[in-house]
Amino acid sequence: MSMYVKALILGVKEAVKGRVTECISYALSNGFARGVPVLESSRCLGCGLCSRICPPRAIKMRPAGKRVVGGKEVWKEEPSFDYYRCIYCGQCADVCPAKAISMNKKSPLDVVSIAAPQLLFLEIAPQVTSFLLIVAVAALVYWLGGKLAPRGMHGSSAKEPFGGGAPVLSSRYRYYAVNLMTFVLFLLLIEALCFLYLLTSLNMQIFAVLLLTALVVYLQGVWVIRRWVR
Amino acid sequence: MMELLYPVLFPGIVFTAAMALWFEYIERKVTALVQRRIGPQLTGPGGLFQPLYDFLKLLGKEELVVERADTIALRAGLVLAVTLPIYGMLYIPVISVNPPLSFEGDIPLIFLLLAFSAIAVALIGYAALSPYTLLGVGRFVTQYAMYEIVFMLCIVSAVLQTSTLSVSGLIAYQAAKGWLVLYQPLGFAAALLSLLAKLEKKPFDLPHAKQEIVAGWTTELSGRNLAYVRLYEDLSMTWGIALLATVYLGGPLGIGFPELSPLAGFAWFGLKTFLLSAVVALISASMARLQVYGLARTFWERILPLVLLQMSLAWLLRWVL
Numbered sequence: 001m002s003m004y005v006k007a008l009i010l011g012v013k014e015a016v017k018g019r020v021t022e023c024i025s026y027a028l029s030n031g032f033a034r035g036v037p038v039l040e041s042s043r044c045l046g047c048g049l050c051s052r053i054c055p056p057r058a059i060k061m062r063p064a065g066k067r068v069v070g071g072k073e074v075w076k077e078e079p080s081f082d083y084y085r086c087i088y089c090g091q092c093a094d095v096c097p098a099k100a101i102s103m104n105k106k107s108p109l110d111v112v113s114i115a116a117p118q119l120l121f122l123e124i125a126p127q128v129t130s131f132l133l134i135v136a137v138a139a140l141v142y143w144l145g146g147k148l149a150p151r152g153m154h155g156s157s158a159k160e161p162f163g164g165g166a167p168v169l170s171s172r173y174r175y176y177a178v179n180l181m182t183f184v185l186f187l188l189l190i191e192a193l194c195f196l197y198l199l200t201s202l203n204m205q206i207f208a209v210l211l212l213t214a215l216v217v218y219l220q221g222v223w224v225i226r227r228w229v230r
Numbered sequence: 231m232m233e234l235l236y237p238v239l240f241p242g243i244v245f246t247a248a249m250a251l252w253f254e255y256i257e258r259k260v261t262a263l264v265q266r267r268i269g270p271q272l273t274g275p276g277g278l279f280q281p282l283y284d285f286l287k288l289l290g291k292e293e294l295v296v297e298r299a300d301t302i303a304l305r306a307g308l309v310l311a312v313t314l315p316i317y318g319m320l321y322i323p324v325i326s327v328n329p330p331l332s333f334e335g336d337i338p339l340i341f342l343l344l345a346f347s348a349i350a351v352a353l354i355g356y357a358a359l360s361p362y363t364l365l366g367v368g369r370f371v372t373q374y375a376m377y378e379i380v381f382m383l384c385i386v387s388a389v390l391q392t393s394t395l396s397v398s399g400l401i402a403y404q405a406a407k408g409w410l411v412l413y414q415p416l417g418f419a420a421a422l423l424s425l426l427a428k429l430e431k432k433p434f435d436l437p438h439a440k441q442e443i444v445a446g447w448t449t450e451l452s453g454r455n456l457a458y459v460r461l462y463e464d465l466s467m468t469w470g471i472a473l474l475a476t477v478y479l480g481g482p483l484g485i486g487f488p489e490l491s492p493l494a495g496f497a498w499f500g501l502k503t504f505l506l507s508a509v510v511a512l513i514s515a516s517m518a519r520l521q522v523y524g525l526a527r528t529f530w531e532r533i534l535p536l537v538l539l540q541m542s543l544a545w546l547l548r549w550v551l
Contacts, residue, residue, distance in 0.1 A: 063333075075334070127331050130237035131317050137243055138312045142305070145289040145454035152292060159297040161360030161450055 028105050034090040035103035037081055043100035046076040050092035050101060058085035059092060236320060236330040246319045250464035251281040253471070253507045260511035281464070285457050293453030299358040307353030308458040314347040315465035321397055322472045323481045324499050325492040327405070328398045335395045340473070341382055344428075347466060348374045354459065355447030366446025369522065370430075370437035376529035377427035377434070383537045384421040387414060387544035388477050391551075397476060404480040405488070411478040413547055416540040418478045420533050422509075425470045427529070429463065431514035439519060468503075471510065475502040 027033040046067065051059040061077040068074075079092070079101070093101040236242055255270065255278055262269030270277030295301060320331045321340060329336075348371075355367030388410055389395060392403040404410055411418045427434035438446030448459050475481055479502045482495030520528065 126236075127333070130242070130320060130331060131313070133237045134243060134316050135309060135313045137238065138309045138316075141289075142309055142454055142458060145457065146293065149290055149292050149453055154294070156297075158294055161296045161358065162362065162444060 033105060034088055035105040036083075036088065037086065037090070037092050037101050038104045039079060039081070040100045040102065041078060043098045044076075044078050045098050045100070046078060047097065048077065048079075049095050049097065050079050053091045053095045055089060055091065056085045056087050058082040058087075237317075241319050241322065241324050241330060243316055245324075246316045246465060246468055247461070249503075250461065250468045251285070253467050253503075254281040254464045256504070256507050257467075257511040257514075260508055261515040264512065264515035285461060288457035288460065289454050291453040291457075293455055295455075296358040296360065296450045299450070301357070303353050304357035304455065307350045307357060308455060308462075311347060311350035311354065311462040312458055312465060314343050314350065315462070315469035318343050318469045319472065322469075322476055323397060323401055324472075325482060325496045327401050327482075327488065332396055332398045334399075336397055337385065337389060337395050337400075340397075341385075344378065344381070347462075348378070351447065351462075354451075354455075358450035360450055362444045362449040363447050365443045366437050366449065369439075369443075370447055372522070373427055373430075373434060373436055373525060376525055377424035380420055380529055380533050380537055381424040381428065383534075383541055384414075384417045384424070385477060387417050387537070387541040390541065391544040391547050393548055400477060401481055401483065405483055407551060409478065409480045409483075413551075414478070414540055414544060416536055417544070418474075420537045420540070421474055421478065422506075423533060424529070425474060426510065426513060427525075428470060429467050429510070431510060433513070433517040433520050434525060435514075435519055436522060436525060467507070467510070471503050471506045472499075475499065475506055479506075 022030075022032060041064070046061075048061050051057075051061050059079045059081055062080045063075050064078040065076055066073050067076040090103050093099075093103045238244065258280070259269045259277075270280035273279045273283050295304065318340060321329050321336050323329045323332075351370060352367055355363045355370065388400065391410070391413060392400055394400060394403065400410075426432075430437050436446075438448055443449075448456065451459055481502075482492075482499045484494065484498030487495040487498060
């Protein structure tokens with residue numbers, strides 16, 4: 001019983017002692033709060049220093065428009081802030097050579113409105129959204145077609161696959177189905193690797209490697225044809 | 231709002247579906263001409279709406295899914311198969327030099343879409359198990375291995391010559407130095423042949439060879455499933471032809487395109503794709519089917535060395551031009 005009384009007394013003591021945290025309006029006025037990093041796009045050089053210095057790696061460089069460097073048009077990359085990961089330390093604003101990032105000192109409501117587009121809707125590329133949209137429409141039309149179509153009464157023979165005399169109870173292992181599927185997946189993997197390789201850069205060594213691979217694959221194919229077909 | 235407009239209306243669903251049905255009409259008319267028939271005539275002016283009627287009719291029919299079929303794989307495969315070519319059309323320049331979703335490096339993405347549409351077809355085929363669908367998918371996969379490498383290397387040689395990895399870069403190069411078909415006629419011919427194989431048109435229609443294996447991988451489909459497979463075939467024809475027109479024939483480029491109006495570009499694009507689809511239909515209507523091993527001999531022993539030669543030439547042209 002005395003334990004509970006002690007806890008109560010401790011609670012009352014702590015309650016009258018004073019606060020460790022501050023009211024947000026007071027923190028904004030006395031300069032304790034660092035604020036929210038906000039980018040001014042027109043001043044940004046696209047150097048990427050902010051994304052390097054960021055301790056929680058909350059800044060990603062994303063391509064945004066073009067700029068002219070030495071008479072040549074190149075892609076310009078701008079930082080985009082992930083306010084979920086940001087620890088609001090302000091190092092990005094300190095390191096920015098063009099002073100394009102400012103720490104915006106505002107009340108929490110304003111802070112939410114700055115970060116809202118990212119907090120409410122996750123930032124998705126238009127390539128992804130349009131793909132999902134097309135999938136949704138295709139699925140919707142398919143579903144509607146199924147709903148509108150009439151349904152009749154059928155015997156069990158209506159749902160039997162067409163065998164044409166051959167036994168219909170074939171498993172996936174017949175006709176080399178599994179081997180072929182493995183082959184396709186392997187081919188897909190190789191393709192994806194090639195595309196990634198191409199995406200990184202395009203120079204002479206890569207061309208030589210690609211040509212060599214194509215030659216090897218070609219010779220392999222000829223060998224397979226000679227061996228199995230004739 | 232514009233973000234919704236692209237995928238749904240203009241180069242997206244509505245436009246691509248309309249173009250796909252138009253191409254099916256052309257194919258049926260040309261096939262009928264070759265076989266000395268009339269072709270579709272009753273619905274619409276000259277039977278223009280016949281493909282649309284066929285699609286709607288099949289969509290409204292009852293579907294019978296085979297017993298023990300993997301329904302989830304079947305439905306996922308069908309929706310994916312229809313989605314991929316429409317999505318691919320968003321990377322094709324139709325009325326402007328820059329496609330709506332173009333980014334640096336979209337050509338590898340196009341390759342990946344081609345590969346995934348093959349996976350979708352394999353899923354549809356394997357979902358309903360019967361001897362004929364299994365045979366059909368086996369043939370389809372073999373054919374995929376044959377044509378895909380040729381098609382890929384053709385576009386890779388175009389990429390090598392123009393030293394860009396985006397569709398808009400290809401168009402910019404062709405605007406400056408002329409159509410790529412002038413530099414790479416071999417690559418164009420090989421790409422056209424592999425497109426025929428991809429679309430399962432006549433010399434290479436082994437995956438659903440009518441007189442041999444009933445209807446190949448489409449044997450067990452009916453109702454909306456069959457409607458979607460037919461739509462997939464038309465859509466993938468549209469996308470493939472648009473891709474060829476963009477890579478080799480300069481897409482919307484032509485007299486009066488960037489200066490006069492974007493409609494001129496649209497007209498040029500329509501003309502080129504119309505001619506290409508007529509050529510594809512003519513070839514498929516007048517050819518007889520290859521044997522299975524004839525496919526391997528055609529692609530691996532005859533076309534692939536030519537394409538490798540073209541690739542080396544393209545690499546040289548990159549430094550010469």
